[in-house]
Amino acid sequence: MTGRLYQQDSYLKTFQSVVTSVREEGVVLESTAFFPTGGGVEGDQGALTGDNGARFAVVETLDREGEVLHRLERPGLDVGAVVNGELDWKRRYLLMRYHTATHVLCGVMFNDYGVRVTGNRLTPEKGRVDFSFEVFDRAVLEEGFARANATIEKDLPVRISFIPAAEAEGRPELFKLESGFRHNLETLRLVDIVDFDVQADGGCHVASLKEIGKLALKKSENKGKANRRVYFELES
Numbered sequence: 001m002t003g004r005l006y007q008q009d010s011y012l013k014t015f016q017s018v019v020t021s022v023r024e025e026g027v028v029l030e031s032t033a034f035f036p037t038g039g040g041v042e043g044d045q046g047a048l049t050g051d052n053g054a055r056f057a058v059v060e061t062l063d064r065e066g067e068v069l070h071r072l073e074r075p076g077l078d079v080g081a082v083v084n085g086e087l088d089w090k091r092r093y094l095l096m097r098y099h100t101a102t103h104v105l106c107g108v109m110f111n112d113y114g115v116r117v118t119g120n121r122l123t124p125e126k127g128r129v130d131f132s133f134e135v136f137d138r139a140v141l142e143e144g145f146a147r148a149n150a151t152i153e154k155d156l157p158v159r160i161s162f163i164p165a166a167e168a169e170g171r172p173e174l175f176k177l178e179s180g181f182r183h184n185l186e187t188l189r190l191v192d193i194v195d196f197d198v199q200a201d202g203g204c205h206v207a208s209l210k211e212i213g214k215l216a217l218k219k220s221e222n223k224g225k226a227n228r229r230v231y232f233e234l235e236s
């Protein structure tokens, strides 16, 4: 299994590793700071540089049965090659801000209004979250955004920890966000917005809420009887 450096340190921008597998689709490394697309969040881009100086742009990062696959713009790396990895940090940091923002928004909607999340899609440009309202109420949604921004203003710390998966049994509140969460893991990673919300989550987050900036509600669409698709952007 690929060592996932980003799960220990979301602020790691460069790293060194070794190519362990070369496939038609891309390369696998012994360890990586590249986050693969998952849980509704876009994967990282950046570059791998071989020890002869040849640079390979990483155009997409994907999860393939527990391995992190780096899709490169061109072939040329062999198994055993030592590479220096570098993230497109501007892009990744935006994704971190959007991801933590989504946890705050979903935490408020669930805790304060009992509104569940049924899906999300986060890019560096915008966030999209599907909420399951019993009866849609625009005022509730706007109030939810105001409360999410008030929570961000408190600048709560965000802490990462790991627990044995068995300890999470009987705690469904840990899984309210990630519908596609892999449950076949021995160890669970928890993302804890201290004194606000804890989620089982494999993704990258900012270390304190003020880094998010401010959520701005852009539009909401009707996606079936009770389902509302909500778009937001971050303003720093």
Ligand SMILES: [Zn+2]
Pocket: 039, 099, 103, 177, 178, 199, 201, 203
């Ligand atoms: Zn998440």
